[in-house]
Structure formats: structure tokens, C-alpha cells
Amino acid sequence: MFALETAAHPETLRRIAIDPVTRVEGHGKVTLLLDQDNKIHQVRLHIVEFRGFEAFIEGRPYWEVPVTVQRLCGICPVSHHLAAVKAMDLIAGYGPLTPTAEKLRRLMHYGQIMQSHAVHFFHLASPDILLGFDSDFTRRNIVGVALDHPEIAKQGVLLRKYGQEVIRHTAGKRVHGTGAVPGGMNKALSRAERDEMAKDIDQMIAWSLGAVHMVKQLHETNPAFYNVFGDFRSNMMGLVRPDGALDFYHGALRAVDADGQTIFDQVDYATYQEVLQEDIKPWSYMKFPHIKSLGAENGWYKVGPLGRIQAASYLSTPLAEAERQAMMALGGGKPVHGTLMYHWARLIEVVHAAEMIRDLLNDPDILGLDLMAEKGPRRHEAVGVIEAPRGTLFHHYRVDDDDLVTYCNLIVSTTNNNQAMNEAVRTVARQYLDGKEITEGLLNHIECAIRAYDPCLSCATHALGKMPMTVELIDADGQMLHSLSRG
Amino acid sequence: MNAPRDLPRKLRVATTSLSGCFGCHMSFLDIDERLLELAHLVEFDRSPITDIKHCGPCDIGLVEGGVCNAENVHVLHELRKNCKVLVALGACAVGGGLPAQRNNLDVAKCLTQIYRTESGEVAVPNDPELPLLLDKVYPINEIVRVDYFLPGCPPSGDTIWKFLTDLLTGRTPRIEHPLLKFD
Numbered sequence: 001m002f003a004l005e006t007a008a009h010p011e012t013l014r015r016i017a018i019d020p021v022t023r024v025e026g027h028g029k030v031t032l033l034l035d036q037d038n039k040i041h042q043v044r045l046h047i048v049e050f051r052g053f054e055a056f057i058e059g060r061p062y063w064e065v066p067v068t069v070q071r072l073c074g075i076c077p078v079s080h081h082l083a084a085v086k087a088m089d090l091i092a093g094y095g096p097l098t099p100t101a102e103k104l105r106r107l108m109h110y111g112q113i114m115q116s117h118a119v120h121f122f123h124l125a126s127p128d129i130l131l132g133f134d135s136d137f138t139r140r141n142i143v144g145v146a147l148d149h150p151e152i153a154k155q156g157v158l159l160r161k162y163g164q165e166v167i168r169h170t171a172g173k174r175v176h177g178t179g180a181v182p183g184g185m186n187k188a189l190s191r192a193e194r195d196e197m198a199k200d201i202d203q204m205i206a207w208s209l210g211a212v213h214m215v216k217q218l219h220e221t222n223p224a225f226y227n228v229f230g231d232f233r234s235n236m237m238g239l240v241r242p243d244g245a246l247d248f249y250h251g252a253l254r255a256v257d258a259d260g261q262t263i264f265d266q267v268d269y270a271t272y273q274e275v276l277q278e279d280i281k282p283w284s285y286m287k288f289p290h291i292k293s294l295g296a297e298n299g300w301y302k303v304g305p306l307g308r309i310q311a312a313s314y315l316s317t318p319l320a321e322a323e324r325q326a327m328m329a330l331g332g333g334k335p336v337h338g339t340l341m342y343h344w345a346r347l348i349e350v351v352h353a354a355e356m357i358r359d360l361l362n363d364p365d366i367l368g369l370d371l372m373a374e375k376g377p378r379r380h381e382a383v384g385v386i387e388a389p390r391g392t393l394f395h396h397y398r399v400d401d402d403d404l405v406t407y408c409n410l411i412v413s414t415t416n417n418n419q420a421m422n423e424a425v426r427t428v429a430r431q432y433l434d435g436k437e438i439t440e441g442l443l444n445h446i447e448c449a450i451r452a453y454d455p456c457l458s459c460a461t462h463a464l465g466k467m468p469m470t471v472e473l474i475d476a477d478g479q480m481l482h483s484l485s486r487g
Numbered sequence: 488m489n490a491p492r493d494l495p496r497k498l499r500v501a502t503t504s505l506s507g508c509f510g511c512h513m514s515f516l517d518i519d520e521r522l523l524e525l526a527h528l529v530e531f532d533r534s535p536i537t538d539i540k541h542c543g544p545c546d547i548g549l550v551e552g553g554v555c556n557a558e559n560v561h562v563l564h565e566l567r568k569n570c571k572v573l574v575a576l577g578a579c580a581v582g583g584g585l586p587a588q589r590n591n592l593d594v595a596k597c598l599t600q601i602y603r604t605e606s607g608e609v610a611v612p613n614d615p616e617l618p619l620l621l622d623k624v625y626p627i628n629e630i631v632r633v634d635y636f637l638p639g640c641p642p643s644g645d646t647i648w649k650f651l652t653d654l655l656t657g658r659t660p661r662i663e664h665p666l667l668k669f670d
């Protein structure tokens with residue numbers, strides 16, 4: 001039973017709702033229940049929409065899926081595009097990708113990491129950090145930032161634009177492109193396109209490093225606040241290469257505990273259902289995954305920037321790795337868990353993505369024309385996993401002999417963070433709101449904790465998953481009345 | 488295509504995402520540097536990019552996404568009531584879009600299939616905090632009057648910019664063939 005999840009006597013309490021949660025992608029709300037002394041008894045982040053994507057994708061031809069699944073999310077369409085196509089590569093019977101096709105997909109993906117992180121940090125989250133958590137709410141937005149800090153706003157807009165242009169050159173369109181097809185890519189990169197991207201990449205690396213330094217300096221002005229805000233311990237998960245380096249496009253699953261000790265490592269992601277399990281709760285359409293061996297109470301974890309850069313052994317590019325070391329030095333050898341550290345970690349990933357883009361653009365393979373892999377025997381089932389901007393993203397399909405999808409299960413990044421986000425808002429509620437007169441500025445502290453995770457509630461509402469799961473009926477005193485499972 | 492200068496007052500713009508994927512909002516941000524220019528011409532009211540949670544009187548309302556639950560209906564009415572001009576932005580708002588593929592399914596069956604245990608027991612989330620689902624996903628013009636429809640999934644940043652700058656200068660918006668896309 002999680003503290004502050006369920007009040008003993010909700011009927012006697014006053015309800016406050018943050019509805020809708022703003023400056024996040026998608027639809028969610030937070031409810032708080034307080035007594036007359038403003039003591040908080042319950043805090044919940046609800047996902048209020050249901051779309052049932054997995055249900056209507058069944059019966060569709062498999063080759064349609066990498067294009068349609070992008071409509072789960074307009075902010076990270078490339079992640080869904082690539083996770084689905086990775087599964088469909090196998091289903092259609094293709095062998096290893098050609099070097100050019102794999103590098104083009106990676107290029108597209110790093111463009112996506114850059115644009116998604118930039119839009120989150122600059123357009124959505126930076127108003128809190130640059131203008132103040134309890135600044136005038138009518139100005140607390142990107143327009144307010146543009147007026148007060150025009151240079152920062154401009155760099156943010158141009159970093160995002162650069163990422164979007166990388167996507168356009170590789171996928172054909174900025175939002176919901178079609179570049180990847182089962183077995184490879186449908187378009188080569190021209191020299192002119194490569195040169196256009198190459199000419200600005202050093203500037204992008206410089207700006208993204210500048211953004212990391214800005215957050216670092218803000219941290220130095222008030223370390224007590226940045227370290228402690230929404231600080232709670234949790235496990236962490238991400239994709240790594242065999243040597244332990246973080247890999248956004250392909251790798252195996254690794255999970256570590258709050259102190260950085262390995263829980264599992266090099267787990268083939270096709271077997272995810274052996275290591276992960278989901279719970280459902282009556283008050284949210286989003287499910288609650290956890291590491292099976294540790295159980296629901298102890299097995300939940302963080303994904304996304306702060307989780308994966310600390311779960312991995314290192315980042316493979318020098319500037320980003322140096323910044324990662326600097327951030328982790330704050331924990332004195334142990335992982336850091338402050339909720340606002342997510343922003344720092346996210347910007348380090350922008351540096352990493354920019355360095356990767358530079359290296360890919362300099363690689364002669366990127367202009368290659370050999371785009372399709374060799375075809376082998378077909379398969380009926382496959383899993384595709386990728387590190388999306390917000391964390392590990394799972395796509396799992398079964399396809400019949402008529403090419404039609406018969407089963408689809410998605411665990412989107414934000415769903416992986418469900419319990420962690422709920423812990424974050426409860427920690428912040430305890431730290432800043434408990435017993436106080438509730439003001440708009442204080443409520444925004446709760447939203448700041450959610451925003452740090454950069455949740456994509458849009459993804460989360462479309463994709464509900466069909467994982468093995470347990471349902472627990474718990475009474476008001478926390479006693480388990482009944483438990484059922486499907487697996 | 489230049490933005491108008493020296494408008495007598497800033498126009499107020501509200502935006503919302505109903506049952507959309509946020510791609511239309513992303514495409515709006517795809518106006519890139521012109522966003523900084525736009526900041527001098529318009530003020531944002533209720534929008535996912537501001538912290539204004541309810542709409543006041545506005546000149547323009549941009550709606551992304553179709554209508555899939557009771558809350559979407561309320562939000563849509565709120566925008567219609569407050570906005571002089573209401574725009575269906577993108578395929579979902581115009582016609583329901585991809586989420587409307589669930590219209591071929593029985594939503595109750597869909598829910599019980601997803602939230603069911605092995606022993607067959609159903610545990611569909613049912614808290615009063617969760618808004619009532621509609622039987623189908625509806626295009627927004629089936630709920631309220633709509634002044635303009637902008638197709639595309641999403642309409643491109645350039646299309647949105649042309650449309651907005653036409654409206655801001657009082658011209659009748661005209662989207663020529665190259666900017667008018669349905670994919």
C-alpha cells in the first residue's frame with residue numbers, strides 16, 4: 001500500500017483538482033483530498049482518457065502499422081514508428097539491416113530525441129525554472145520566456161527546429177513521416193540534405209552544452225532546493241549495449257536499484273513479460289508496471305533521462321559523458337534521485353544526441369544506397385523496443401498468415417513511469433503543501449514534479465497494454481481483501 | 488508571407504487538444520522562429536502551452552482532436568462559447584481521425600477485454616474522476632458549429648501560419664493547393 005494513495009475516509013475530505021494538468025503533452029488531472037487543517041490524505045495522478053488503440057490495430061495489415069502507430073503521439077511519433085518497424089522487420093522475415101538503413105534510422109531517432117527534449121525543456125518546462133514556480137501564471141509560458149529571455153527562447157526554438165529537420169530529411173515529414181519500412185528505409189539521404197544538416201550541427205552542440213551549463217548554474221544557486229524537491233528513491237531501467245553504454249536505438253534491458261546495484265542486466269527485450277508485470281487501479285486508465293521479481297510495492301522504477309543515464313555504465317560520446325559524470329558527482333558515487341534532476345539529465349541527452357548526429361553525418365555509410373536487408377523466413381510474433389525520449393518503449397505484435405495483426409501490446413514510456421510520477425507528486429505534496437493554505441503557486445509545484453518526467457499522456461491514453469497483470473482489492477486500512485492475476 | 492505589424496490590439500487565441508495525439512500542436516510549433524514573432528501579435532488564453540485552465544473571451548479557438556468522452560464535450564462547448572472563430576485543426580477534429588477507428592468496435596467489449604483477469608473477472612477503471620466515455624469518437628462539428636476546417640494529419644506548420652496570418656489581418660483565409668494536404 002503506497003502512502004497517500006488512498007485516504008481512509010474520503011467522504012469527510014475536501015477535494016482540490018488540478019484539471020487539466022498543463023504544459024504536458026496529453027490529458028491528465030491530479031486530485032488532492034485534504035482535511036480542514038489542510039493535511040493531505042490522498043494525491044492521485046489520473047489518466048482520464050481511453051482510446052483502445054491495441055484493439056483497433058488488430059485486423060489491420062502489418063505493413064500499415066509503423067505508419068499508423070505514430071498517431072499515438074505527435075511528440076514522439078518517430079519512436080513509435082521505429083519500435084513498430086523493428087518488430088515488423090522480424091515479422092516480415094528480414095535479416096540484419098544494411099549499415100546505411102540502420103544509420104539512417106539512428107539519425108532519425110537522434111533527431112527525435114533532440115526535438116522532443118527541446119520542446120519539453122524550452123517550450124513547456126523552462127517557464128517554471130526561468131520565471132519561478134509561483135510566478136504570475138498568466139505569463140508562465142513560452143511567450144513569457146520569449147519576452148524575458150529572448151536569447152534562450154530563440155536557441156530552444158532553433159534546437160527543436162534542427163531536430164525536426166533531421167526527421168524531415170530521413171522520414172519525409174516532420175510529424176508522422178514514413179521513412180522506415182519493414183526491412184530497411186524507403187529513401188536514401190542526398191548529399192545536399194546531408195550538407196544542409198552538417199553545416200549547423202556544431203552550433204547545435206554548442207547551444208545544447210550551453211543549456212546544460214545553464215541548468216547546472218541554476219542548481220548551484222540553490223542546491224538545497226534542487227536536490228530535495230521531489231526526492232525519493234527508486235529503481236531505474238534502460239536499454240544498454242553489451243558493454244553497458246546507453247543505446248537509444250537497440251540494446252538489452254538493464255535495471256538497477258536506488259543505489260545503482262544491478263537487478264537484472266542484458267535481458268533480451270523479447271522476454272519482457274518474464275521480468276515485468278502490470279497492475280490496474282480503478283482510478284486511472286494507465287496501468288502500473290513493476291519488476292516481477294520484486295513485486296508491486298518494491299518493483300516500480302523510473303525510466304527516461306534520469307533513470308537510463310544512471311542505469312547505463314556510460315554515454316558513448318565525450319562531451320555528454322563528461323556532463324553525466326559532473327551530474328553524478330553530486331551523489332558521491334550513488335545515483336541522484338531529485339525530481340528536478342530530470343531536466344539536467346534530459347539536456348545531457350540533447351548533447352549526446354547532437355554529438356551522435358554529427359558522427360552519423362560524417363559517416364560515409366549515411367549516403368549509401370543499399371537500403372533493404374535480405375529476406376528470410378517469415379515470423380508470426382515479434383517485439384520491438386527502443387529508448388524513446390521519455391524512456392523504454394515496448395511494441396509487441398502477432399501477425400497471421402494473411403498479414404493481419406492478431407495481437408498488439410504496447411507499454412509506452414510514460415506508463416513505465418506511472419508509479420514514479422505518483423510518488424513524485426505525493427513527495428512534493430508532503431514537502432510543500434501539507435498543512436498550508438493552498439495557492440495556485442503551490443499547486444504548480446505539483447505540476448512541476450509531473451512536468452519533470454515529461455509525461456506523454458497522449459501516448460499513455462492511446463496505449464493501454466495487455467500485459468499479464470494483477471488486480472488487488474485493498475480496504476481502507478490497507479488490508480488486502482482479494483487478489484487476482486492474469487499472466 | 489509576412490506577419491502583419493502594428494495590429495490595434497493583440498488577438499487572443501485559445502487552443503485545446505481533445506482526443507488528439509498532440510501532433511497538430513507540434514505542427515503549430517513547427518512555425519519555428521515565427522513563434523517568436525507571433526508572440527508579439529497574439530496572446531494565448533487556455534492552451535496546453537499555458538497555465539490558463541479555463542477559457543475567457545477569445546478571438547480564435549483552435550481545436551485538435553475529436554470528441555471521445557464527456558469531458559471533451561464540456562471543453563469543446565467552453566471554447567465555442569468563448570471564441571469568435573472556431574477552427575477544427577487536423578484530421579481528428581475534422582473527421583475523428585485515427586482514434587475513430589474504435590467506432591467499429593463495441594466500447595464496452597473493448598474495455599472488458601483490456602481490463603480483465605485470467606479468471607474472467609472484469610476490473611474496468613470506474614472511478615468518478617474518470618470522465619464518461621462516449622460510444623463513438625465524433626468530429627467536432629457534430630457537437631458545435633465550426634467556422635473553419637483545416638485538414639491534414641497534421642496540417643503543416645506553413646499551412647497553420649498562412650491560415651493564422653490571413654485571419655490576423657482580416658483576410659478570408661485561403662490555403663492554396665501546395666499547402667493543402669490530407670496525409
Ligand code: SF4
Pocket residue numbers: 071074175506507508509510511551552576577578579580584585639640641
Ligand atoms: S490530426 Fe493527426 S496529428 Fe492531428 S491530432 Fe489527429 S492524429 Fe494527431
